[in-house]
Amino acid sequence: MKFTQRSAALIASGLAGAMLLSACGGDDDGGSGASGDGSFSIYIGEPQNPLLPGNTAESEGNQVLDSLFTGLVRYDADAQVQFTGVAESIESEDSTTWTVTLNDGWTFHDGSAVDAQSFVDAWNYTAYSPNAQQNSYFFSNIAGYDDLQAPTDAEGNITGDPVASELSGLRVVDDLTFEVELSAPYAQWPTTTGYTAFFPLPPAFFDDPAAFGEQPIGNGPFQAEEPFVPGAGGGITLTRFDDYAGDEPANAGSVEYRVYTEVDTAYTDLQGGSVDIIDTLPPDALASAEAEFGDRFIETTYGDITSLSFPTYDERYADPRVRQAFSMAIDRQAISDAIFLGTRTPATSFISPVVNGFREDACDVCELNVEEANRLLDEAGFDRSQPVDLWFNAGAGHDAWMQAVGNQLRDNLDIEYVLRGDLPQAQILPLRREQGMTGPFRDAWIMDYPTPENFLGPLYSTAAIGGSNYTFYSNPEFDALLEEGNAAATDDEAIELYQQAEDILVRDMPSAPLFYRVNQGAHSERVDNVIIDAFGRIDAAAVTIAG
Amino acid sequence: MGRYIARRLLLTIPVLIGASFLIFAMVFALPGDPVAALGGDRSLPPAVEAQIRDEFNLNDPLLVQYGKYVGNLVQGDLGIDFSQRPVIDTIEQRLPVTVRLAVVAILFEAIIGIVAGVLAGIRRNGFLDNVVLVSTTLIVSIPILVLAFVAQFVFGLQLGWFPISGTSEGWGSFLLPGLVLAAGSLAYVARLTRTSVAENMRADYVRTAKAKGLPRSRVIIRHTLRNSLIPVVTFIGADIGALMGGAIVTESVFNLPGIGRAVFDAINNQEGAVVVGIVTLMVFFFIFFNLIVDVLYAVLDPRIRYD
DSSP states (O other): OOHHHHHHHHEEEEEEHHHHHHHHHHHOOOOOOOOOOOOEEEEEOOOOOSGGGGGGOOOHHHHHHHHHHHOEEEEOTSSSSEEEESSSEEEESSSSSEEEEEEETTTTSSSOOOOHHHHHHHHHHOGGGGGGGGGGGGTTTTTGGGGGGGOOOOOOOOOOOSSSOTTEEEEEEEETTTEESSSOOOTTTTHOOOOOOGGOOOOOHHHHHHHHHOOOOSOOOOOEESSSOOOOSSSSEEEEEOOOSSSSSSSSSSSEEEOOOOHHHHHHHHHHTTEEEOOOOOOOGGGHHHHHHHGEEEEEEEEEEEEEOOOOGGGGGHHHHHHHHHHHTTTTTHHHTTTTTTTTTEESSOTTTSTOOOOTSSSSSGGGHHHHHHHHHHHHHHHHOOOEEOOOOTSSHHHHHHHHHHHHHHHHHHHHHEEEESSHHHHHHHHTTOOOOSSSSEEEEOOSSOOTTHHHHHSSSEEEEEEEETTTTOOOOHHHHHHHHHSSSSSSHHHHHHHHHHHHHHHHHHHHEEEEEEEOOOOOOOOOOOOTTSSSSSOOOTTTEEO | HHHHHHHHHHHHHHHHHHHHHHHHHHHHHOOOOOHTTOOOOOOOHHHHHHEEEEEEEEOOOOOHHHHHHHHHHHHHHOBBOOOOOOOHHHHHHHHHHHHHHHHHHHHHHHHHHHHHHHHHHHHTTSHHHHHHHHHHHHHSSSSEEEEEEEIIIIIIISSOOSSSSSSSTTTTTHHHHHHHHHHHHHHHHHHHHHHHHHHHHTSSSHHHHHHTTOHHHIIIIIIIIHHHHHHHHHHHHHHHHHHTOOOHHHHHHTTTHHHHHHHHHHHHHHHHHHHHHHHHHHHHHHHHHHHEEEEEEEEOOOOEEEE
16 A cells, blocks of 8 residues: 555655646746846857867857957958957068067956966967867967977877977067067968967966866956856856956856757747857758848858868879869759758859958859860760769768769769768778778868968868878979968968969869858847857857847 | 675676676777867877877777776776766766656656556556557657657747756756656556556456455555556666666757767767766666666565565
């Protein structure tokens, strides 16, 4: 009898509890106080790492850090560099030695001053390989970088300590001035310094990097008053930093970054009014979101490129005419319309349209031209009887469009294809490194900073082989133009040289540019002035609370 | 009984050691290079990659890696994941979410399932029996992913009865996900109970009890149900063990940061320490709840003795 009595009691209390709880459930958005003090929430995915500028290389963590820190320069919505950050000026006579002068009066959230030392210390920490910071390579063009890398043997085992722990190219002149000596001239270097990797760090960081990663102390428009605990579900709420020294302080009182594992769930929450801004739409919503949200639907071009890269080391793809033919056989517009529903636009250049130096007509072989493609293929003596392997990483939503690319190769060039999309990123990357691609493969690049060089050097220069140059393309002429561009005296000269370098790429086609991503997001009626920049980041400081 | 339980608990130690080694070996055997994938489409600098490999002993042979892992384990250190976060923190953070979800699901499963099963079983082929038959068939045939999205859309967004996602409403956040998670098992429990009850209703002792003039409710609850519960308890016990391992689909759709999603991500990222730590814990839960089931047998059926 005991058994049944107990379970009856359980039923009763369980039901009563359920009713009570559901009665107080529902909309959980707290009151938005007076205008200027309200709070709003932004959808993010789980950041990969603790929130350290030197170790955050993905968009979710970047989004949060962008609210917590302000770098030397800032980028506006059109990816143009603005001196609205900590730097008063960044100047150089020879594009090699740069003098950075800081504005006075900037402080970190804990009150310590943002001075030259806080930049130099942060950069040295990130560049030093035993600290294993993912953004280390951003400092690879600063003199002395190699001395901060631990030596390794042929199998990749570490064999000792780095020679030095501080970059010889960084010199503090006084509190508000430091010098940066690059290992080679780079005229557009100031443009790079707005990226997350270049943010300053206060002395508190060096006392306890782990604690800092949970609750960063930055110099940005928002500050963290609670630790961010990954996986805790809630995310992190940041409050306005009232002593912010920048020109554009936060409009709202606080911002909550809410972590979701599924964008579909975030979208349903947006519809239900319990999250305010999302910067990505789930695939099902693409067709209907614009109509549903009207002027609360946001669309911006993202600074990235997706390409079909060729294994130039493979005899079959060694002839540039073959690669050009493949490029001309792909109807980018059709794929963009039918499969991406407008969230991709056809690429017409190796460089993203958000970058100064982009030319809309840079790549004449990026347009559909079936006749010319077949002519080139015949000329090159390509064996059409053998199928073509198309490689991409599994589980990332590339199946449909890669299949569409394959279908177009089949229809336009009369070549059968085999989809090689079974391997996840962790397995396909080592293959790409070891020249294991047996056919064209999906390649993608998200810009670090808005310069043409960033779309050329890291992907196609000889120096990047072993890095992100997975085509193993190497052309001294291209390398030389890139170097000249880096050393140019002015931006305009640099851009012209980069464009000449790009022309060589169009001729050699190590990779066929396919698409630029279009960011689509939406926001609730509670917020306004929602801007998504070319990095896919929402400018949280600019957001205003309606009413 | 005490000795029996102690012996069973002692047996879990070799099982856990064996399981952890097997899991460790399986993660080790996964093809691919987890460190190379850390940078996404971009390569990490070679010295940084080497540093990470060194830190996680990834260049060592399997037995050396496992030895180092166990060495840390006996000192209470479960290791860290690729983002330097201690595995024990992840478990501490996520386990309560999983436990709550499992508790709610089990309550729904046991209460609704058993009640529906009894109602159907005492009058076989009656109206209620047919209702239960049709509705459970329907539920079992809907994939949980569909069920979760539909429930979230209808009850969360359109009707607003439950929070759409997250854990901000305390136990209230778990009602809808718990019901969704329980749905499939609930149908099984109802079916099991129904069959078992229907069979026992025709047993001699029930007829005797009825003949003695006992009230109908007493006959059903005390005599029929208690005897019918053994297969049901077995099923529910095994189900608790499984639910404690997390529910990836439900956790993802309702944005509940539980252990299931953590282990799913860790397997994808090939984070050995996380996978081994969490899965070994799951194995322990499974053994533990099965032990409870075995003990419950004796409670339900006095004929079963363990000493």
